Amino acid sequence: KAGVTQTPRYLIKTRGQQVTLSCSPISGHRSVSWYQQTPGQGLQFLFEYFSETQRNKGNFPGRFSGRQFSNSRSEMNVSTLELGDSALYLCASSGWGNSYNEQFFGPGTRLTVL
Amino acid sequence: AQKVTQAQTEISVVEKEDVTLDCVYETRDTTYYLFWYKQPPSGELVFLIRRNSFDEQNEISGRYSWNFQKSTSSFNFTITASQVVDSAVYFCALSEAEKAAGNKLTFGGGTRVLVKP
Numbered sequence: 378k379a380g381v382t383q384t385p386r387y388l389i390k391t392r393g394q395q396v397t398l399s400c401s402p403i404s405g406h407r408s409v410s411w412y413q414q415t416p417g418q419g420l421q422f423l424f425e426y427f428s429e430t431q432r433n434k435g436n437f438p439g440r441f442s443g444r445q446f447s448n449s450r451s452e453m454n455v456s457t458l459e460l461g462d463s464a465l466y467l468c469a470s471s472g473w474g475n476s477y478n479e480q481f482f483g484p485g486t487r488l489t490v491l
Numbered sequence: 492a493q494k495v496t497q498a499q500t501e502i503s504v505v506e507k508e509d510v511t512l513d514c515v516y517e518t519r520d521t522t523y524y525l526f527w528y529k530q531p532p533s534g535e536l537v538f539l540i541r542r543n544s545f546d547e548q549n550e551i552s553g554r555y556s557w558n559f560q561k562s563t564s565s566f567n568f569t570i571t572a573s574q575v576v577d578s579a580v581y582f583c584a585l586s587e588a589e590k591a592a593g594n595k596l597t598f599g600g601g602t603r604v605l606v607k608p
C-alpha cells in the first residue's frame with residue numbers, strides 16, 4: 378500500500394508570490410491534515426479536511442488555505458508569501474475504525490521564501 | 492487548550508544504552524490520545540505508538556516501551572538497547588478522543604536523540 382505522497386518536495390519562492398502544495402493520502406483514507414514545521418515554532422497544526430470539508434483549523438492567518446477533492450487528494454495554498462513562511466510542510470492522512478486518528482505522514486515539502 | 496512539553500531538547504548516548512524520553516501534557520479533555528512519533532533526518536514523521544486516556548497499562552513493543560501515568564500527566568517513552576538507527580528527533584503528541592472533533596495533533600517541541608557507535 379503506497380504511503381502519503383507530497384509534491385513538490387522542494388520549492389523556492391520569493392516574497393509576495395503564492396504557492397500551492399499537493400498531498401495524496403493513503404488509499405482509502407479520507408482525512409488529510411496539514412502541519413507546518415519551523416525551528417522556532419516547532420510542529421503546528423494548520424487544518425484538516427475530511428470528505429472535502431474543512432473539519433479543523435489551526436491558528437494561522439487567512440493567507441493559508443486548503444481544499445480537498447473528491448478523491449481525497451488535498452492542496453494547500455499560501456498567498457502573499459512572507460519570509461517566515463519558510464518551513465517544512467507536512468501532510469498526514471488517517472483512516473477509519475479503531476485507527477481513525479493514527480496519522481501517517483508524508484515526506485513533506487520544504488518551502489524556502491527568499 | 493492543550494499543551495505538550497518535552498523538557499529534554501537533546502540526549503546523547505552510546506549504542507546499547509537505554510534512552511528514556513520525557514513527556515508531560517496538559518488538557519481539559521476527559522478522553523484523549525497520546526502519541527509518539529519519530530522524525531529521522533529524512534524529515535518524514537513515523538508513527539510509533541498511540542495510547543488512549545482510559546488505558547494506563549504500560550506495554551513493551553520490541554525495543555520500545557512506554558510509561559503512561561495519568562496522575563502526573565506524563566507519557567514517557569523508552570528505547571532499550573539503543574542503536575545508531577534510533578538517532579532521530581522524537582515527538583510526543585496529544586489529540587482529543589472524540590471522533591467528531593477530528594484529527595488535530597498538538598506536538599511537543601521534540602527531543603533529539605543521538606546514538607553514538
